[in-house]
Amino acid sequence: MVEVDDARRARAEVFREYFALQLSFAEEVSRLSGRPLGEAVRDFTNLHRRLGLGDASTSSPHPEWRDYSGPMEALPDAQARLDWTMRVLAAAPDEPPQPNRVRFGCFSYDPPEAGVVRIHFNNHDSIDGVGPLARSKVPARRSELARMFAHLRRTAPEAEVVVGSSWLYNLEAYRRLFPTDYTASATEAGEVRLSGTSSWGQFLTHSGAVHPERRAAFMTALKRLDPQAPWRAFPLRPLRVTAPVERFYTHFSLG
Numbered sequence: 001m002v003e004v005d006d007a008r009r010a011r012a013e014v015f016r017e018y019f020a021l022q023l024s025f026a027e028e029v030s031r032l033s034g035r036p037l038g039e040a041v042r043d044f045t046n047l048h049r050r051l052g053l054g055d056a057s058t059s060s061p062h063p064e065w066r067d068y069s070g071p072m073e074a075l076p077d078a079q080a081r082l083d084w085t086m087r088v089l090a091a092a093p094d095e096p097p098q099p100n101r102v103r104f105g106c107f108s109y110d111p112p113e114a115g116v117v118r119i120h121f122n123n124h125d126s127i128d129g130v131g132p133l134a135r136s137k138v139p140a141r142r143s144e145l146a147r148m149f150a151h152l153r154r155t156a157p158e159a160e161v162v163v164g165s166s167w168l169y170n171l172e173a174y175r176r177l178f179p180t181d182y183t184a185s186a187t188e189a190g191e192v193r194l195s196g197t198s199s200w201g202q203f204l205t206h207s208g209a210v211h212p213e214r215r216a217a218f219m220t221a222l223k224r225l226d227p228q229a230p231w232r233a234f235p236l237r238p239l240r241v242t243a244p245v246e247r248f249y250t251h252f253s254l255g
């Protein structure tokens, strides 16, 4: 826990609607499946990660998770649970960066594992009020990718294949940044993990607000949620894409 000042509280509050949406979803999964609410919040929202407690889908829940989820489960209604969640988020330490992840602006990659390089996107360019995927920012995004792949080429000769997995590959505004055969390789995952941003990110606008129409579509889909396949309620599914790394070196004229 860190000391909460007004600035910290305000930073967390920007995302109130985003977490309200996630909690509504977990409450519905819990109600339909009979699983305890704390478990549903841990597995079907990204709160475990946003609280700086790591990825609960690949390791056991952090011991501090109970400090949040225990009191949350005891609260009488959704509003009280959301207020508690926002208080805990404001007091949580900053999320630690992923170990070894290399960042160039909005893009980053994990160093190759068995030749496979995973790439990621996060919004680090909207302070001017213009979203990072706007047409006017295509040159900036392409330049970040070019610098990132130049770095990869220089430092990781063992890299063979690039892999991405995100809802973003549904968007032409994102696909246009990459070689076409990479984005054309898209396939849908059979089962979708919901403890990160690869699905939840689709509700956020670049200012951190929740997009009203996407929220409305999601809330309608929640009424017929299948607790065995809850990811089907999301308007967009994460797509997995892949291409040989050489393809990127050529595309960004690094070869």
Ligand SMILES: CC(C)(COP(=O)(O)OP(=O)(O)OC[C@H]1O[C@@H](n2cnc3c(N)ncnc32)[C@H](O)[C@@H]1OP(=O)(O)O)[C@@H](O)C(=O)NCCC(=O)NCCS
Residues within 6 Å of the ligand: 120, 121, 122, 123, 130, 131, 132, 133, 134, 135, 165, 166, 167, 168, 171, 172, 173, 174, 197, 198, 199, 200, 201, 202, 203, 204, 205, 206, 207, 214, 236
């Ligand atoms: C990516 C992100 C910045 C997009 O927010 P935004 O406010 O729509 O941002 P931009 O203005 O940059 O995006 C503009 C483009 O994306 C399109 N777009 C964005 N989200 C969309 C969605 N859910 N459905 C359809 N189109 C969408 C817009 O229509 C627009 O396309 P156009 O220029 O061709 O009209 C925001 O969702 C975000 O920060 N998400 C969290 C990060 C994330 O999801 N990372 C992936 C982790 S795997």
